[in-house]
Amino acid sequence: MVTLPHTGIQVPDAALRVTTFQELPTPDGVAYTATVGWGRTKVGTIHQEGRGGLPYYLPVAGSTVNQRDLTAFAAASRHGDGQPLTEEDLLEEQITEYEHAAHVAKATRAGRSAVQLRAPLGAGPGLDEVYYTAERFPAAKITTVAQRAALTTQLRKLTIPDGAWWQLWTGQAWEDLTTPSQPGPDRPGPR
Structure with missing residues (x-):
């Protein structure tokens, strides 16, 4: 396989x-x-x-x-x-x-790093653990721990759907930059 x-x-x-x-x-x-x-x-x-x-x-x-x-x-x-x-x-x-x-491939050709936002498809029976890519973009090329930390800080400032998180393509796999977002006092839960 x-x-x-x-x-x-x-x-x-x-x-x-x-x-x-x-x-x-x-x-x-x-x-x-x-x-x-x-x-x-x-x-x-x-x-x-x-x-x-x-x-x-x-x-x-x-x-x-x-x-x-x-x-x-x-x-x-x-x-x-x-x-x-x-x-x-x-x-x-x-x-x-x-x-x-x-x-x-497009991000790599441009000398950049691929980033994506993973988000839950919805709530309800059969949708637990079902996610889709809500957003994609090429970020500045990430080659150091400091660059990765700076990108993560920027991404954490963005408003995203509850349960969503950002990932970075490392060249081998998608790695989580953030953890799934949760509702907070300034972020209402799903309606």
Whole structure:
């Protein structure tokens, strides 16, 4: 099993990955499409129509990864905590992996460090421990402990959602710069 660096999911082979991603706002939500590759070969696309449904996979003609192959690949994959992934989880996590990798690559090309804000998706059954990336930006290049401390001080001054925290890409993994925020006297809790 291979652990993907940005999402922490474990997959049988890192060759299966998203290679392009596009979003389109619609009156009902955000639709998206992504290209799926096996190495450098396009094998299919992921679609989400923006109406609250689940994403789905469509293999291209002659694909080496058909629907049954993708279903088996998803069944063999795991979340970072070892729990199995559904096919929809796999598709969404592959898109997230692509987005994070693109953010890191852009920051690195500019000689900067990638920073992201992780926030809870919501409250209620099934949403405990479900987070999303609420914000991303490239910060000045962080190479010393003092630079890291200065960035952390700056980030702590920003207003963020309850339960959110900032992370820095170290070149190997996302490391927490702050701990999840909590409501305080000057920060009301969720409504």
